[in-house]
Amino acid sequence: MLNFQELLLKLQEYWxxxxxxxxxxxxLEVGAGTMAPESFLRVLGPEPYRVAYPQPSRRPxxxxxxxxxxxxxxxxxxxxxxxxxxxNVQELYLKSLEAIGIDLAAHDIKFEEDNWEAPTLGAWGLGxxxxxxxxxxxxxxxxxxxxxxxxxxxxxxxTYGLERIGAFLQDVESIYDMRWNEQFxxxxxxxxxxxxxxxxNFEKADIARLWTxxxxxxxxxxxxxxxxxxxxxxxxxxxxxxSAYELCLRCSHLFNLLDARGAxxxxxRVEMIQRVRSLAVGIASDWMAQQYPExxxx
Amino acid sequence: MPKPLLVELGAEEMPARVVExxxxxxxxxxxxxxxxxxxxxxxxxxxxxHFTPRRLLCxxxxxxxxxxxxxxxxxxxxKRVAFGPDGKLTPQGQGFxxxxxxxxxxxYTVTTPKGEYVAVRRQVGGGEAGALLAExxxxxxxxxxxxxxxxxxxxxxxxxxxxxxxxxxxETCIPFRLGALEAGTVSWGHRSLGSGSFAVGSAxxxxxxxxxxxxxxxxxxxxxxxxxxxxxLLPKGLRLRxxxxxxxxxxxxxxxxxxxxxxYSPAYLDSLPAEVLVTVMxxxxxxxxxxxxxxxxxxxxxxxxxQAGDAKGYIRHGNERVLRARFSDAQFFFDADRxxxxxxxxxxxxxxxxxxxxxxxxxxxxRMRTLADWLAEQWTQDGQVCDxxxxxNAAELAKCDLTTDMVKEFPELQGIMGGHYAxxxxxxxxxxxxxxxxxxxxxAPRSLEGAAVSLxxxxxxxAGMFAIGEVPTxxxxxxxxxxxxxxxxxxxxxxxxxxxxxxxxxxxxxxxxRELPETTRPELAGFFRERLAFxxxxxxxxAYDVVAAVLAVDAxxxxxxxxxxxALASAPxxxxxxxxxxxxxxxxxxxxxxxxxxxxxxLSAPAEQALHQAVGALPSDAPYADELAAISQLAAPLERFFxxxxxxxxxxxxxxxxxxxLAWTVARLSRLADFGELAGAAPGRG
Numbered sequence: 001m002l003n004f005q006e007l008l009l010k011l012q013e014y015w016x017x018x019x020x021x022x023x024x025x026x027x028l029e030v031g032a033g034t035m036a037p038e039s040f041l042r043v044l045g046p047e048p049y050r051v052a053y054p055q056p057s058r059r060p061x062x063x064x065x066x067x068x069x070x071x072x073x074x075x076x077x078x079x080x081x082x083x084x085x086x087x088n089v090q091e092l093y094l095k096s097l098e099a100i101g102i103d104l105a106a107h108d109i110k111f112e113e114d115n116w117e118a119p120t121l122g123a124w125g126l127g128x129x130x131x132x133x134x135x136x137x138x139x140x141x142x143x144x145x146x147x148x149x150x151x152x153x154x155x156x157x158x159t160y161g162l163e164r165i166g167a168f169l170q171d172v173e174s175i176y177d178m179r180w181n182e183q184f185x186x187x188x189x190x191x192x193x194x195x196x197x198x199x200x201n202f203e204k205a206d207i208a209r210l211w212t213x214x215x216x217x218x219x220x221x222x223x224x225x226x227x228x229x230x231x232x233x234x235x236x237x238x239x240x241x242x243s244a245y246e247l248c249l250r251c252s253h254l255f256n257l258l259d260a261r262g263a264x265x266x267x268x269r270v271e272m273i274q275r276v277r278s279l280a281v282g283i284a285s286d287w288m289a290q291q292y293p294e295x296x297x298x
Numbered sequence: 299m300p301k302p303l304l305v306e307l308g309a310e311e312m313p314a315r316v317v318e319x320x321x322x323x324x325x326x327x328x329x330x331x332x333x334x335x336x337x338x339x340x341x342x343x344x345x346x347x348h349f350t351p352r353r354l355l356c357x358x359x360x361x362x363x364x365x366x367x368x369x370x371x372x373x374x375x376x377k378r379v380a381f382g383p384d385g386k387l388t389p390q391g392q393g394f395x396x397x398x399x400x401x402x403x404x405x406y407t408v409t410t411p412k413g414e415y416v417a418v419r420r421q422v423g424g425g426e427a428g429a430l431l432a433e434x435x436x437x438x439x440x441x442x443x444x445x446x447x448x449x450x451x452x453x454x455x456x457x458x459x460x461x462x463x464x465x466x467x468x469e470t471c472i473p474f475r476l477g478a479l480e481a482g483t484v485s486w487g488h489r490s491l492g493s494g495s496f497a498v499g500s501a502x503x504x505x506x507x508x509x510x511x512x513x514x515x516x517x518x519x520x521x522x523x524x525x526x527x528x529x530x531l532l533p534k535g536l537r538l539r540x541x542x543x544x545x546x547x548x549x550x551x552x553x554x555x556x557x558x559x560x561x562y563s564p565a566y567l568d569s570l571p572a573e574v575l576v577t578v579m580x581x582x583x584x585x586x587x588x589x590x591x592x593x594x595x596x597x598x599x600x601x602x603x604x605q606a607g608d609a610k611g612y613i614r615h616g617n618e619r620v621l622r623a624r625f626s627d628a629q630f631f632f633d634a635d636r637x638x639x640x641x642x643x644x645x646x647x648x649x650x651x652x653x654x655x656x657x658x659x660x661x662x663x664x665r666m667r668t669l670a671d672w673l674a675e676q677w678t679q680d681g682q683v684c685d686x687x688x689x690x691n692a693a694e695l696a697k698c699d700l701t702t703d704m705v706k707e708f709p710e711l712q713g714i715m716g717g718h719y720a721x722x723x724x725x726x727x728x729x730x731x732x733x734x735x736x737x738x739x740x741x742a743p744r745s746l747e748g749a750a751v752s753l754x755x756x757x758x759x760x761a762g763m764f765a766i767g768e769v770p771t772x773x774x775x776x777x778x779x780x781x782x783x784x785x786x787x788x789x790x791x792x793x794x795x796x797x798x799x800x801x802x803x804x805x806x807x808x809x810x811x812r813e814l815p816e817t818t819r820p821e822l823a824g825f826f827r828e829r830l831a832f833x834x835x836x837x838x839x840x841a842y843d844v845v846a847a848v849l850a851v852d853a854x855x856x857x858x859x860x861x862x863x864x865a866l867a868s869a870p871x872x873x874x875x876x877x878x879x880x881x882x883x884x885x886x887x888x889x890x891x892x893x894x895x896x897x898x899x900x901l902s903a904p905a906e907q908a909l910h911q912a913v914g915a916l917p918s919d920a921p922y923a924d925e926l927a928a929i930s931q932l933a934a935p936l937e938r939f940f941x942x943x944x945x946x947x948x949x950x951x952x953x954x955x956x957x958x959x960l961a962w963t964v965a966r967l968s969r970l971a972d973f974g975e976l977a978g979a980a981p982g983r984g
Contacts, residue, residue, distance in 0.1 A: 106610050113314065
């Protein structure tokens with residue numbers, strides 16, 4: 001039986017053999033692995049790319065003070081991007097399950113319709129939630145648009161929910177009871193992280209300062225984008241759009257924190273999603289203009 | 299010899315809700331294209347349509363080997379253009395001949411209304427199936443109207459990536475192409491039970507070869523397999539809770555269905571409402587609930603698998619484990635939600651938008667309270683009591699469950715959870731029941747107070763949407779207002795509640811305290827009239843003309859309209875009187891006569907005196923059936939009037955009085971229905 005870190009290692013090993021760059025987690029808070037630049041920006045543009053990386057996803061509103069056996073503030077995803085999507089991608093995926101010890105002949109696997117949309121990223125795709133004996137273990141998505149841009153070639157994104165798969169493999173009722181390695185459990189490694197984050201997110205985070213921080217990052221990002229757009233084409237190459245994208249991600253996380261604090265009304269929520277989206281969509285098209293000036297002019 | 303054409307589109311798992319529609323579209327498009335190409339004999343049988351999540355299959359029998367041939371005339375340029383003055387072909391004439399592979403001798407002259415033209419005969423048809431089918435199948439594919447579609451490689455679009463194509467006409471491969479794929483004679487079996495791909499020797503091997511490879515292509519077979527598997531598993535005395543929608547989904551989510559029986563802790567039967575258990579099983583897990591012969595839930599579920607058996611018990615174990623986690627989540631929501639009473643949730647409704655232009659649900663809950671209170675007052679009469687306090691409290695609290703975790707997780711439990719939480723908040727059973735019944739679509743609310751809450755909700759929504767111009771048009775009804783109005787009409791009729799729709803709308807509009815465009819009220823009246831007519835025709839089973847005749851008089855009181863319709867539909871002899879009433883009505887209308895005051899002193903002819911007396915003697919408060927029976931007796935005096943009396947008397951006063959008599963008669967006889975709308979009413983001779 002695989003412990004949690006072996007599970008991650010096996011999946012990484014499997015995807016490395018399929019030619020994926022093994023990346024490290026992106027070192028800023030993101031609400032989903034798709035937001036990391038290795039997914040969001042790499043899927044833009046024509047050149048092939050394959051990457052796999054574990055990514056902690058932070059969703060402040062999902063925090064449960066470490067008390068709920070199935071819900072986490074910060075959960076770990078394995079994010080795989082294959083661009084272009086290979087013909088045998090479903091087969092590759094099913095083999096990855098075999099690689100972690102799942103006997104496909106003894107379990108029930110279904111690909112159930114699940115269309116993915118991330119309004120703050122201007123991104124959507126069609127695909128499935130993969131169900132293993134009634135448990136959703138993976139989001140499988142053919143990206144169609146990202147940052148409001150039509151993608152060509154079409155990349156496929158596989159997002160494995162590592163805690164769920166780990167608890168399934170170890171047959172434990174609570175994520176916290178999973179073996180992380182031979183010596184430590186998931187609780188040993190992560191409980192305090194969940195507890196402290198829940199207390200901060202729900203009780204302590206200073207709403208006024210969060211607003212100020214949101215506005216500061218948004219303004220910085222906008223300023224950068226305006227500067228970029230005024231530059232002559234020849235001078236654009238070195239412009240720090242990646243940093244602008246990081247500012248946009250910070251806004252997104254601050255928005256999630258404000259939401260968890262109950263500081264955002266329904267109408268404000270729509271407006272804030274729109275504000276983050278306009279940054280993300282702007283960066284995507286600027287990124288295309290910077291990286292593929294010929295393609296954009298054509 | 300005609301042979302069957304078999305087409306298979308193999309795909310990655312398509313959404314369960316669309317495969318059937320797509321398969322039928324494909325078969326129909328193929329059938330039409332084949333007919334248009336004259337490749338289907340008149341006696342060809344209908345196509346067989348099968349589908350699974352991974353394939354659309356269509357077998358069309360009777361596809362001809364060769365198109366029938368015929369000759370047709372091809373018209374060329376005018377003769378004076380095709381031939382020069384020297385009688386030789388011009389370059390244009392040569393071009394026409396060459397294009398049609400014709401010699402100069404084949405050309406002949408045709409006289410048309412526009413002048414003389416050259417023409418040539420051409421053979422059409424004769425194309426061979428093998429070549430034509432490879433073109434026709436992709437054309438049929440392009441005819442498909444796709445739901446939300448995607449790209450995966452190149453420009454081809456479909457709902458999920460296509461991975462293989464099979465095209466066979468009898469034993470012949472039809473190598474049609476879609477995108478980068480070319481059809482062959484190879485298909486694929488079930489993902490884990492089959493052994494990969496398999497070769498097909500002839501179209502007639504369908505569907506047996508697929509079945510050998512663990513694919514039940516026929517949805518009916520999968521449906522039967524699911525039912526048989528469940529029956530085999532269920533202990534004595536237990537059965538599946540019927541759920542047709544879930545069954546359809548599972549049929550189209552599997553290629554080789556089987557089932558497992560799982561269990562859960564019986565403690566949940568006491569600690570969570572049955573609706574919650576069923577919703578978690580159905581919506582989150584696609585499990586059938588299991589019940590005893592009295593319809594009480596039993597602590598079991600049936601999960602349909604896409605796998606043969608569960609020899610090691612892994613599948614059952616895994617599904618039970620997931621359900622435990624789901625139920626424990628639901629229990630957490632249920633316990634946490636009950637810590638805050640519904641009343642304490644009222645301020646939270648300020649944060650929930652009802653409609654951007656119409657404010658929050660808190661605003662709506664205030665309006666609903668006032669409206670339900672008013673409705674209760676309307677319905678407290680004749681010994682019947684609709685408790686205003688109960689109705690008003692329930693209406694105000696009705697939307698509070700929108701702020702609960704359970705309803706956020708399971709929106710379809712709106713109302714039902716409100717009922718449970720009302721009881722937990724110390725509200726009366728009557729208030730709880732009224733809240734729980736607000737969204738019942740399958741039947742009217744159980745209590746009068748429940749009817750008041752349900753109507754207050756729907757009238758408020760409809761009035762508000764009309765007030766901001768969100769009026770349903772054609773197929774566009776984004777807020778489901780028609781369905782809500784149907785609910786209003788049905789509740790009024792089935793609960794036998796008197797209410798003028800206009801008064802109800804007026805009261806609902808008043809709640810919004812806003813300036814209304816002039817069009818709002820007439821639009822609302824027309825909308826409700828249409829919904830009432832729809833109900834009377836569809837649910838009441840009443841004829842179109844009967845409904846039209848009744849609503850022409852008054853469409854304000856649904857219950858009264860139904861009663862008039864019922865009386866009219868079962869009245870034996872209305873055709874004769876309808877015809878003469880219509881004749882009288884036509885005269886009055888033609889003259890534009892509006893006075894109905896009759897001067898008895900001016901009635902001189904016996905026939906007009908008799909008519910006046912007969913109409914005057916009509917019962918005024920009789921049941922509708924008796925009144926209709928009396929009206930049908932008036933055919934004779936009316937006919938006698940038309941036979942014996944001249945309306946256009948030379949004495950202007952007499953003429954006026956006779957017109958007034960007719961106007962009065964028509965008005966008096968049209969209290970129940972406008973007989974002119976009845977199909978049996980012969981066109982008037984007046």
